[in-house]
Amino acid sequence: xxxxxxxxxxxxxxxxxxxxxxxxxxxxxxxxxxxxxxxxxxxxxxxxxxxxxxxxxxxxxxxxxxxxxxxxxxxxxxxxxxxxxxxxxxxxxxxxxxxxxxxxxxxxxxxxx
Amino acid sequence: xxxxxxxxxxxxxxxxxxxxxxxxxxxxxxxxxxxxxxxxxxxxxxxxxxxxxxxxxxxxxxxxxxxxxxxxxxxxxxxxxxxxxxxxxxxxxxxxxxxxxxxxxxxxxxxx
Numbered sequence: 001x002x003x004x005x006x007x008x009x010x011x012x013x014x015x016x017x018x019x020x021x022x023x024x025x026x027x028x029x030x031x032x033x034x035x036x037x038x039x040x041x042x043x044x045x046x047x048x049x050x051x052x053x054x055x056x057x058x059x060x061x062x063x064x065x066x067x068x069x070x071x072x073x074x075x076x077x078x079x080x081x082x083x084x085x086x087x088x089x090x091x092x093x094x095x096x097x098x099x100x101x102x103x104x105x106x107x108x109x110x111x112x113x
Numbered sequence: 114x115x116x117x118x119x120x121x122x123x124x125x126x127x128x129x130x131x132x133x134x135x136x137x138x139x140x141x142x143x144x145x146x147x148x149x150x151x152x153x154x155x156x157x158x159x160x161x162x163x164x165x166x167x168x169x170x171x172x173x174x175x176x177x178x179x180x181x182x183x184x185x186x187x188x189x190x191x192x193x194x195x196x197x198x199x200x201x202x203x204x205x206x207x208x209x210x211x212x213x214x215x216x217x218x219x220x221x222x223x224x225x
Binding site: 040101105 | 117121144148154155156158161165180201203205212213215216217218
């Protein structure tokens with residue numbers, strides 16, 4: 001049981017390049033989300049999904065796209081990377097509401113130069 | 114909207130108790146959580162408390178919730194060097210599509 005798997009773990013991009021951060025879960029959780037973590041700012045929600053085919057914007061969605069074609073996968077796309085998108089990105093899932101909280105992936109550290 | 118605040122840094126001696134504080138604004142929060150993040154790792158759920166509880170104890174961890182003041186605290190008894198990490202509080206409002214709102218995190222430093 002792998003839980004939540006994020007790939008890659010590290011990535012360096014040039015300004016203007018595009019890439020996709022992958023998130024896969026094997027827990028059959030309906031809810032999936034993407035956060036970015038920046039020093040002194042905690043975690044900020046980028047996009048989330050309450051089930052296959054349903055996505056919505058979070059607090060900081062600009063510059064990012066998502067899709068949810070299956071329950072297992074929730075990729076995050078950067079269409080044209082900018083230095084402001086240098087951050088650590090976490091994918092999180094939740095099945096049953098409330099007491100089990102979120103399960104986090106180990107993160108992707110992205111640097112845009 | 115929701116807002117969760119924490120102090121940024123706490124330093125304690127090994128063996129002492131640590132108390133990490135958090136305030137939140139959303140009175141309709143249903144669950145409140147404490148997560149631990151070690152360097153280079155993701156967030157690990159430590160404990161949680163349901164909004165109708167005042168206290169929860171789990172081994173060395175004690176969570177206190179003051180709903181009137183919207184104040185949450187995490188006490189770590191007999192703090193060890195392995196407890197050095199960033200601790201995040203988070204609130205869940207099940208009315209907002211299960212979105213967690215996180216505090217900025219408190220970095221706990223344990224000294225010998």
